[in-house]
Amino acid sequence: GVVAAFIIALYSGAAVLAPWTIATTPLSVLLTLLAVDFLYYWDHRCAHENRTYWALAHSVHHSSPHFDQTTALRVSFVDGFISPWFYLPLVLIGVDPLLVLGAFGVIIAYQQWPHTELIDKLPLLDGWLNTPSNHRVHHAMQPQYLDKNYGAILMVWDRMFGTYAREVEPVQYGLTEQIESANPIKVHTAEALKLARDLWRSTSLDEALGYLWHRPGWAPKTTN
Numbered sequence: 535g536v537v538a539a540f541i542i543a544l545y546s547g548a549a550v551l552a553p554w555t556i557a558t559t560p561l562s563v564l565l566t567l568l569a570v571d572f573l574y575y576w577d578h579r580c581a582h583e584n585r586t587y588w589a590l591a592h593s594v595h596h597s598s599p600h601f602d603q604t605t606a607l608r609v610s611f612v613d614g615f616i617s618p619w620f621y622l623p624l625v626l627i628g629v630d631p632l633l634v635l636g637a638f639g640v641i642i643a644y645q646q647w648p649h650t651e652l653i654d655k656l657p658l659l660d661g662w663l664n665t666p667s668n669h670r671v672h673h674a675m676q677p678q679y680l681d682k683n684y685g686a687i688l689m690v691w692d693r694m695f696g697t698y699a700r701e702v703e704p705v706q707y708g709l710t711e712q713i714e715s716a717n718p719i720k721v722h723t724a725e726a727l728k729l730a731r732d733l734w735r736s737t738s739l740d741e742a743l744g745y746l747w748h749r750p751g752w753a754p755k756t757t758n
Contacts, residue, residue, distance in 0.1 A: 537614030545631035575691040577620035591727040599708040641686040
């Protein structure tokens, strides 16, 4: 309820600021879906490459050492306060907020089915669409698979921006440092507490900002 109220307030306010309105037609629906898919790629990529976003929200989705339909539902409520900002530009240029939310709903709904090990590789689709094989790679903890296959529906963006990887060797799931707990409180706070500890130990503002801004695993360079 709180998340929904936040999104409604954010998009309603943005719609008032739009200089014009774009009519909802079959073409604008298709273009909005494509635009939301593109923006989702960057939303998702930032969730992996910015430690604050990762620690506060997205790490929850990747914390399970298993991969099935329940994994798709393993989402932090904090994500609802971060993710909507990425799609705000569409509302600001005049796209109906309901259309933006509808398109986002479509791509989220699409992502339910790829969370499975029951469907093998799909050679005709794997190169271009988010399939179970591609999404298994995304959830993998092996170094060669990390930070790959961010796309929601299309793999086109990953191929364009160099983040696409095919499933080659069997996938191991979860975080690079497993939480070893199914306790929802631990799952939701484990990475945030690690970030808080690093911030507490920081010896300068630059170091603290580095932990907040850079990707997970970043550490300041040490000098001898």
